[in-house]
Amino acid sequence: MNLKDLFDRGDLPKGRLGFQLKTLVVTLVGLGLLSALGCSGNTEAQLEEIRSLHQAGQFDPSIAPLRQLLADEPANPEANYLLGIALKQTGRPSLAVWPLQKAAENDGYAVPAGLMLATTLSNSGSNEEAVRAATKVLSVEPENTLALFTRGKSYLVAGKPELALVDAETILEIDPASHHATVLKGSSLIDLDRLDEAEAVFRVMSEQAALADNTDDAARKCAALANFYSGRDKQELAQQTFQDCLKDYPTHPFLQQWASDYYVESGQPNLAIAVWAKAVESTPEDLGLRAKHADLLYGQGRVREARAVLTESVELFDTPEAWRMLASFNRKSGDAGSARQALEEAMGRTRNVSAPMRFALADMLIEEGNFERAEQIADSLDEPAYKHLLRGAILLKQGQAQSALESFDAGLRLWPNNPGGRYLAGMAAEELGDRKRALSEYREAVRVGEEETDAALRLAVIHFSQGDLVLAQQFAERHIRKRPYVEPTAHIIAARSSRILGDNEKAESLLNNLRVKDSNNPAAYVEFAKIRRDSVGSEAALVIITESGLDLNDPANLDAIRSAATDYLLLGKPDRAISLVDQAIRSNPNSSTLMDLKGRVLLRSGQRARAAQAFEQALALDAEFAPSLEAIGTMRRNDGDLEGAIGIFERAAAADESSAEPLYLAAQTRLMQGNQEAATVLLDAALGRDPTHAAANNDLAWILASSNQRLDDALEMAKQAVRFETSPETLDTLGYVYLQRGQIAEATNTLEKALASYPESPSLAYRLGLARVASGDSEGAQAALTRALNQSDFPEADAARAQLASLQGS
Known part of the structure; x- marks a missing residue:
């Protein structure tokens, strides 16, 4: 884990670095500041009701009346400030930025609104804007430690450690015991390559904390020292320090998180899982610990165990939060129906259902295809951004990409940092063929919340198709790090990009990671075999497949069967290749894919008549099976029946509208007829389906x-x-x-x-x-x-x- 993350964990810094929203509101009321700002009697009465809602923790019900008040008095500083608080507290920090900016323009709110604005911007990654906001606060209160810390943290993340160090040392002059400032100082020294000084900071910090009577502070500083060692690649010291920390402070939540992160990053996920399993055993009623345990299991591909942890939470506690956690898990694991049912269970146990929860339910209903009910929920929501985004999602699912994009544009103008909205706008743009817009939207989705959507994966796919292999690899690896594993596309793109770029070691590492997460998926073994075939030879490639443990009689492992058959043919063992495929067919006599593979193996081994028979048998099982149509068309072409071949290729292209191969084969045939103009049109169409088709690119060029x-x-x-x-x-x-x-x-x-x-x-x-x-x-x-x-x-x-x-x- 990066040391910069240490002060991103958990609550705001304690002591002079922290403040409470409720306390701020109460303090402002007590000082008479709110009434001194020129509010009318009616406005003051409305604000009094809203303050009461906030003091009771009821933020969502305050949003609509605040918007109504601001429609009449857009410059009202308290209303803007309270709206910023409400939006942030209800999970919409990006929407909170504008009202907080308005409030901070008023001298009476320059500090409280400015502080909230700075922390909101910093947490969203808008570091330069966060620095500006914090600096404005410091112009009013030069020793405000939260403003100093927020600015220093933003400087550090923005790559300005020398300025971060100045702010850290200023805080320590004011509050020498500040944990967050000490970590900020140590991290700044690391980035300045002053490693001996950094180590001294972390070691002294940990030793002093251990002697004091504050286990929370001691645990944090113990973890900071362990992470320092890890960051300097002193892994034995890091591991021993974490073990000692866990022994001394076994139930400290942030230490558990940091140790878990370390174990995962150092390739020891089972130790990380053990940390959370022990935490749950010690505090079984803590749903947060159960969620972390389930998340880690899921991230390691142990989906069934992860679901069992959350199902047990529901059975033991039957609380809204337990059901919401199960809903979230089912959603990310691709089970929309179960996710929706679990969320409705959570809503049924919730006294005041929030707008974000209703928005989430509508989103799940759209995924299930229940557009009518989703539309009803959209109509019931007061927040315009929610309405636009939900209607866009409905239109996109209904195939109306242009109208969907217009709705997303309207929603994103109100909620520009919504990662889900950006992702869906990218999908709509991609459907419309606007790849430039799609790339822009996906990048924004990654910037504002890469853990929320598959935007990084879509970027990897697009860049790979364009041949931008470095970017493809980078985004694929970001997806692997930040999103739970569902299927192997990201690993395959990252590995193929690495292989083409000449880094076989990196490719093999990625594929090994995939094999650990999804040992029954043939993709990793097939890609591994390709690397071995190119670098060592077919004997080595064959070993990868035959020793994989995959069932080579299962059509689901077709690519693995094909890989092994290819290597038998390259090794001059056609009988072994045919026998391998025949054995799979005996177990699955109605598989057109296996019958097609048999035809191809027979064709490559010179048994043309038997190959033709196998292709016809495949078509008897599936009359529009495109690969067999392509094979029969190619045989016709080789026999000189060019027009007949083109007719079959056109049939194959219609049967599989995603495949470029039949269009490419038709183009080759047109060239054989001397019709270059028709061939050009077909090659363009082939590349429209698959921009990575090497032969089509080559021939058209x-x-x-x-x-x-x-x-x-x-x-x-x-x-x-x-x-x-x-x-x-x-x-x-x-x-x-x-x-x-x-x-x-x-x-x-x-x-x-x-x-x-x-x-x-x-x-x-x-x-x-x-x-x-x-x-x-x-x-x-x-x-x-x-x-x-x-x-x-x-x-x-x-x-x-x-x-x-x-x-x-x-």
């Missing part, structure tokens, strides 16, 4: 470069093809595109790489000769052209002879 059209597009496609399938063919295309664009140095370099990997290609040697001619390297050009002409005949042979003669005659 070549066509465009050959006709000197859309050369910018051609370059991007050629680069994309190389990213996803680096081969002499894709390098040849990229070099040719560079040549046509006049980027001679890049063309020469790329074509030299292509020829080095395929020295027998006369066409590659010819194009390298052209690039050297363009660069003025006559001697090098003649060598390349001579090399080309000394090999077998090739399509460009006449042009090569003419070029060589021109060079020799000059």
